[in-house]
Amino acid sequence: MAHIYDYAIIGSGLTGLSIAAALSRETKNIALIEAADVAFGANRKVNMPTGPANNGLRFVPDSVLAEKSLRFLETLLGNSVIADISEEAPITYEAGGFKTFLGFGENPPPFYEELAYLTSSKRIDLSSQPFEWTQMLFEQFKGDFMPRSYVTKFHQEGERVSHVTINGSKTLHAQNFIFAGHVKDLALLLPEEALSARAKGKLAKNTYWTALCIDFCHNKEVTASTAMHVLNGTTQDEIGPCAGRFTPATEVEGEKMQVSQWMTFISHEETDDSEVVGMALKKIKRQIKRAYPEALEGLKMERIFVSPLIAGNGDLKLSANMTIPDLENLWIACATMNEQKNLVGSLLQAEMTVASLGFKVAEAEHSARDEEATLEASI
Numbered sequence: 001m002a003h004i005y006d007y008a009i010i011g012s013g014l015t016g017l018s019i020a021a022a023l024s025r026e027t028k029n030i031a032l033i034e035a036a037d038v039a040f041g042a043n044r045k046v047n048m049p050t051g052p053a054n055n056g057l058r059f060v061p062d063s064v065l066a067e068k069s070l071r072f073l074e075t076l077l078g079n080s081v082i083a084d085i086s087e088e089a090p091i092t093y094e095a096g097g098f099k100t101f102l103g104f105g106e107n108p109p110p111f112y113e114e115l116a117y118l119t120s121s122k123r124i125d126l127s128s129q130p131f132e133w134t135q136m137l138f139e140q141f142k143g144d145f146m147p148r149s150y151v152t153k154f155h156q157e158g159e160r161v162s163h164v165t166i167n168g169s170k171t172l173h174a175q176n177f178i179f180a181g182h183v184k185d186l187a188l189l190l191p192e193e194a195l196s197a198r199a200k201g202k203l204a205k206n207t208y209w210t211a212l213c214i215d216f217c218h219n220k221e222v223t224a225s226t227a228m229h230v231l232n233g234t235t236q237d238e239i240g241p242c243a244g245r246f247t248p249a250t251e252v253e254g255e256k257m258q259v260s261q262w263m264t265f266i267s268h269e270e271t272d273d274s275e276v277v278g279m280a281l282k283k284i285k286r287q288i289k290r291a292y293p294e295a296l297e298g299l300k301m302e303r304i305f306v307s308p309l310i311a312g313n314g315d316l317k318l319s320a321n322m323t324i325p326d327l328e329n330l331w332i333a334c335a336t337m338n339e340q341k342n343l344v345g346s347l348l349q350a351e352m353t354v355a356s357l358g359f360k361v362a363e364a365e366h367s368a369r370d371e372e373a374t375l376e377a378s379i
């Protein structure tokens with residue numbers, strides 16, 4: 001007889017791993033199913049000449065919900081994640097100099113909301129990086145990790161999912177299924193009866209964004225500014241502005257180096273259009289050269305990558321328990337289902353899923369910031 005897992009989690013990015021780590025506190029009978037060779041999803045480590053770094057730009061705007069999401073992560077990791085809250089206005093390059101970025105005025109790019117997240121003046125400074133979070137969460141996972149396993153179909157028996165097909169041929173059975181991949185894929189993965197044709201159409205048709213990213217390692221300190229840069233150029237063409245940030249310069253074997261990471265967005269349908277992708281990447285470089293004419297000379301490293309389906313909400317109605325209405329044991333933990341975006345949405349969606357599954361994650365250890373606040377209050 002086939003083994004039946006208590007939980008099958010599909011997707012081992014930050015969302016899936018947070019859930020996997022939380023559930024691992026109570027059971028080991030969990031399958032963590034991942035299409036890629038390794039876990040970690042978008043938040044995996046890349047090696048720069050300056051040391052390990054995030055796979056692209058990472059920025060967390062400060063908000064009550066952002067802090068809440070990071071408290072949940074701190075609880076899981078048993079470590080503080082929030083180092084500080086900083087205020088630093090985003091800047092832009094205009095008429096030969098840097099100025100505070102005040103917004104896009106009457107011509108916002110179509111992916112305005114994605115950029116707006118990055119242009120908050122108040123940010124959370126992190127004491128560990130997202131690529132380290134996913135590694136720590138993976139270490140806490142106690143079940144079976146299944147890499148190179150692409151879930152290609154959910155199968156329904158009555159009002160429950162009975163099993164999934166992996167790589168088109170293998171089957172895996174579980175009592176409960178948690179989907180932490182991309183919501184758009186549900187249109188293909190769910191059984192015929194689970195969603196109406198209209199709901200499927202809505203899921204497929206929604207606007208989704210692909211991130212186009214360039215990471216540089218410069219052979220000098222380009223700037224001491226750690227502010228978010230929003231570079232918009234002079235012409236309003238179809239490819240919109242880009243955002244990026246420099247990390248503080250470091251010395252490697254006596255040589256000054258500095259990393260900067262940049263991104264812009266194109267609509268998901270354009271992801272395979274090499275002309276659009278090429279133009280957008282060229283434009284990022286042009287913008288940087290305009291603002292810092294020597295920044296791209298003698299680069300130590302340049303990484304160009306495309307991250308499809310980074311954002312965009314599928315219009316999918318869930319039950320109050322976060323399951324598909326007619327499938328009571330399929331929890332939808334996709335980060336983009338959350339009203340909050342990005343890392344914050346990912347962690348909040350994971351926290352809500354863990355709670356809907358009936359799990360309680362113990363109170364967070366106090367973070368460094370709480371300790372400081374307590375100390376200040378007692379002085």
Ligand SMILES: Cc1cc2nc3c(=O)[nH]c(=O)nc-3n(C[C@H](O)[C@H](O)[C@H](O)COP(=O)(O)OP(=O)(O)OC[C@H]3O[C@@H](n4cnc5c(N)ncnc54)[C@H](O)[C@@H]3O)c2cc1C
Pocket residue numbers: 010011012013014015016033034035036039040041042043055056057058059060149150151152180181182185211213263307310334335336341342343344346
């Ligand atoms: C370049 C880049 C820059 C970003 N910058 C920021 C930022 O500055 N601030 C911020 O807050 N957020 C940022 N984000 C967003 C943030 O990283 C994501 O919101 C978060 O990582 C989402 O995590 P996830 O686990 O939901 O998805 P992912 O990390 O994408 O993981 C999903 C995993 O599921 C697997 N999977 C999907 N479908 C299946 C299937 N059918 N079968 C098996 N496995 C499957 C995938 O292979 C993948 O490993 C950025 C993301 C990228 C890519």
